[in-house]
Amino acid sequence: MDFPNKTILITGASRGIGKATAMAFAEKGAKVGLNYRSNDEAAEITFKELPGEGHxxxxxxxxxxxxxxxxxxxFVKxxxxxDVLVNNAGISIFHEIDSVDFEHWTHAWEKTFETNLFAAANxxxxxxxxxxxxGGGHIVNVSSRGAFRGEPTKPAYGASKAALNAMSQSLAKKLAPHNIYVGVVAPGFTETEMAAKTLTPEERENLLRESPFKRMAQPEEVAHAILFLASDEAAYxxxxxxxxxxASYLRS
Known part of the structure; x- marks a missing residue:
């Protein structure tokens, strides 16, 4: 899978899965556009680390x-x-229905859907x-296993990702005649800098037990799946x- 001179736009690209994906595309010869919201320092670090030129x-x-x-x-200018859009940006807000007030509940739903679904749709x-x-292109949307298994502490997150999956498959059908291919990558919990900073030792241990591999995904492993769906070889x-x-969550 090579992407010589292909143009790639990645949202949420300053850290984690977005950064790993940007690095992987750049290593394959692509010109990468890094979208981010506010963290100038992280974005600049990622930008400077990208191999190749023209990013x-x-x-x-x-x-x-x-x-x-x-x-x-x-980007087009x-x-x-x-050539490729990767909708990676996403947020999650804890809002357990039995412990938050209504204002917090509605805020969590609104903010989560603004980024995870509406931004991706737009x-x-x-x-x-x-x-x-x-003449066409590829769209890869980054979802989550939470779309399938449920997210009791963050129900808006799970719902937004389930909706993202449904939208992606609808667009895959509608855009096929235009040579635009739409795919989804649904990661489990991934070993990112943010996870390392926010997880307690107990939370980390619980996450490690979820997979028979006894570890979390690496961002590079998620990036590999994204690159596959963005490749010409994956058109069908x-x-x-x-x-x-x-294998932390298996669906039929």
Whole structure:
């Protein structure tokens, strides 16, 4: 899977899975656009670490509807075309129904869906408009095992990812005649810098027990699945959801 001179836009690209994906595409010869919301320092570090040349940073808050169109326009203006969109940005907010007030409950649903679903849907729309003008492309949406197993402490997160899966498969059907291929990667818990900082030893131990491999996914393993779905060789896998969860959750 090589991507010589392909243009790739990745949201939430400054750290974790987004950073690993950006590095993997750049190593394969792609020109990468890194979208991030606010962490200038992390974005600059990732940008400087990317191999190759011609990459670009795009600071946009994609939870704002107008920013999604602006991001795609900025990207196309910079690179001339958009070959691959990776919707990786996402948030999760704890909001257990038996312990939070209604204001917290509704806030969690609104903010989670703004980023995890509405932003991804809007970016898919503008990306598809750009791709239809240039003969096609690939969209890869990053979901979660939480879409299937349920998230009792973060139900909005699980629901947003389930909706993202359904949207992706609908778009895979609708966009196929335009040579636009849509796929989904659904990771389990992934070993990121944020996880290392926020998990307690007990939480970490519980997560390690979930997989028979007794470890969490590495960001590079998730990135590998994203690259596969973004490749020309995976065109007939459009509509696929790839689980990357170390057999911690198996679905039929």
């Amino acid at each position: 670009q940073l795009f600071k946009r808050d994609i939870s704002q509807k107008s920013e999604t169109e602006a991001l795609i326009n900025d 910079e690179f001339g075309r958009l 970016l898919c729309y503008w990306a598809a408009q750009a791709m239809m003008k240039t 896998s459009s509509g696929t959801i790839i689980d990357v969860n170390g």
